[in-house]
Amino acid sequence: MSTSTLPILVLYYSRHGSTRKLAELIGQGIDSVAGCEARLRTVPAVSTVTEATASAVPDEGAPYVELRDLEECAALALGSPTRFGNMAAPMKYFWDGTTSQWLAGALAGKPACVFTSTGSLHGGQESTLLSMMLPLMHHGMLLLGVPYTQAELMTTSTGGTPYGASHWSGVSGTQAISAETRTLTIALGKRLAETAVKLHKAGA
Template sequence: MSLSSQSHKSTAKIIILVLYYSRHGSTRKLAELIAQGIDATPGCEARLRTVPAVSAVTEATEATIPTEGAPYVELEDLEECAGLALGSPTRFGNMASALKYFWDGTTAQWLGGALAGKPGCVFTSTGSLHGGQETTLMSMMTPMLHHGMLVMGLPYTLPELMTTSSGGTPYGASHWSGMNGSHPISAESRTLAIAQGKRLAETARKLQAV
């Protein structure tokens, strides 16, 4: 290997994928905070991606490029990332159908082990305080475990987990947005989301030996 190749390898940043679905913007805000924590980690770079909505009308289609927010995810993003943060609003205690639909199309990546051994974490936003945050987080862990990922939560060494009254769980960052999405992200939830991004990035970096 040439000196220039070694230099490029040592300076190249590893990609951490932040994949989310957001209907009213709250989950997107959490994703951006997690990305902030990733970008603050030396040698790491966040790649924000979303998924198109799923319609009950079979003729309905989404535009190829979203009108706002992150670009749509591609299967290659799973192969190129060194870690994954996965986020969704809750749908009756479960991940949104748009995100589930995306995972249902990742059989080739599952067979090829594209995500095996990579660290992952989850995050969510709910309209009501007890609206299924923890079950939604756990529903997102299921496909990650099937893909062979190393699923991470948030440790109680973060004091905000003990003081928060608006979101934040040991399973992953969360936010109580209110029924109309009007509740701002609290200081505790903000801190926990950024910390989760940093923890994911630092773990991916260690596993990559960067």
């Protein structure tokens, strides 16, 4: 990555792969914007066994996030599957440990967006997106959604909200991402990156 490239952090947690696929589409949208590069990162699972520890390197997928990723990013896309209408515990656990970055204002003024995947069609997509917005607002981030100028927002039947990208994966988690959801997710990543570029130029 060149020094002139803006790193856009795509931070997600995915148990069965659906949220990870959305993260990759967000990254595709980011990478389509000149001067921006997606940095995909994940968080380790949280165990109910207190002695359990995770490997320092995931078996597959993106590397684990480090706090410096927050400090270095020009923008953030945050994704999690739904857990009873809320973000998953591993993602919440990570944000609970960002007090130092909050005190330093490391994320203040940076643009952000959120995305999610659910097993059931009405499984709390919008409340999960809103739950992920809360720590970002406390960090002083500038939240972006999906505008209704995206025609697919009016026609999608498998996910997609004005609060952020979403996907209905089905109870078995095997339902493919629809064409509408794919378009909306890529568009959200592109919008995030374009906003980061504009803010960077304004502050240059």
